[in-house]
Amino acid sequence: MPRVSEVEDSELPSDLAALHRKFAGPYGDFSNQLKVLAHSPDAFRHLYGLIDDWRSRGTLPQRVVEIAVVTTSSANACPYCVGHHGAALVELGLPAEAVTGILEPEPLGFDDRDLAVRDYARLLTERAWGIPDAVFERLRRHFSDREVVELTVRVGICSLFNKLNQALQIEIEDTALAQMADAGLAAAEPPDAADVTGTVPEP
Numbered sequence: 001m002p003r004v005s006e007v008e009d010s011e012l013p014s015d016l017a018a019l020h021r022k023f024a025g026p027y028g029d030f031s032n033q034l035k036v037l038a039h040s041p042d043a044f045r046h047l048y049g050l051i052d053d054w055r056s057r058g059t060l061p062q063r064v065v066e067i068a069v070v071t072t073s074s075a076n077a078c079p080y081c082v083g084h085h086g087a088a089l090v091e092l093g094l095p096a097e098a099v100t101g102i103l104e105p106e107p108l109g110f111d112d113r114d115l116a117v118r119d120y121a122r123l124l125t126e127r128a129w130g131i132p133d134a135v136f137e138r139l140r141r142h143f144s145d146r147e148v149v150e151l152t153v154r155v156g157i158c159s160l161f162n163k164l165n166q167a168l169q170i171e172i173e174d175t176a177l178a179q180m181a182d183a184g185l186a187a188a189e190p191p192d193a194a195d196v197t198g199t200v201p202e203p
Contacts, residue, residue, distance in 0.1 A: 003168045007038035016041060019048045027055070028084055029175040033161075036168055050157065059147045060154070063092050064117050067102070067110075068151060069158045071121040074102050078162035079188040083172045087179040096184035113142045117151065124155045166190065 009020050016038075023030045037044045058065070066089040073081035086099035098107040102118060110118065116138045123131045139148055164170070169190075177187055 002032070002036050002170050004036060004039060006032075006035035008035065009038075012038055012044075013041050016044055019044070019052060022052060023048055027051075028088070028179075029173045030084070032170050032173050033080070033165065036170055037164070047157065047160075054150075054154070059144075059150050063089075063094075064113070064151070065154060066092060067114055067117045068121040068155055070099060070102050071118045072125045072155050072158040073162055075122050075125040076159060076162040076166075077191050078165055079190055080165040080170055080172045081158065081162055083180050083185070083187060084176050086185050087176070087183040090183035090185070099183075099185060116142055120151070121155050124152065125159060 009017070009024070012020055020034055020038075023034055034044075037047070054065075066085050069085040070082055070089055073085065082099070086096075089099055090096055094107075094109045098109045101107050103122065106115070107118070116135075120131070120135055120139055123135060136148070139151075143151065172187065180187060
């Protein structure tokens with residue numbers, strides 16, 4: 001169970017009903033996340049609305065999007081997003097081993113564009129302050145400036161969702177687990193807080 005109460009779809013403002021239907025069905029079953037983010041209708045409207053707009057007007061191929069999201073979510077250790085988007089990546093033709101090994105030097109089935117996206121998404125997630133110029137030179141062999149900006153924003157939005165899922169302990173839906181199993185993926189466990197190094201402030 002999440003760390004906050006869940007808002008049922010019947011409690012949503014009427015103008016959010018269409019977005020809710022998309023993210024509880026055609027775009028995948030994100031119902032557990034929907035019930036939490038619904039506590040903030042403005043966040044619900046703008047975050048899901050942005051992703052919905054990208055579905056129809058985005059500039060990036062879906063394979064690129066899913067590689068960026070799975071990389072970011074793997075670097076952030078977010079089982080919820082790795083599960084949802086890892087299954088989508090397998091549906092797009094990559095093997096399950098590419099998902100589980102996405103942070104390895106050369107994941108199975110990756111071409112140069114895939115690797116450029118993976119490397120940029122990982123650097124952006126882990127150390128955005130120190131990305132070498134050579135990384136952007138490589139990106140520009142495959143993407144326009146507009147596409148690079150969209151990719152950058154997508155990685156940032158993904159990190160936001162990763163932290164929402166982790167901090168509020170949003171569990172992956174049974175339907176998504178079934179899709180993962182069909183894709184040959186096993187559900188991952190979130191990191192154990194006892195294994196985290198560093199100082200955690202006492203409440």
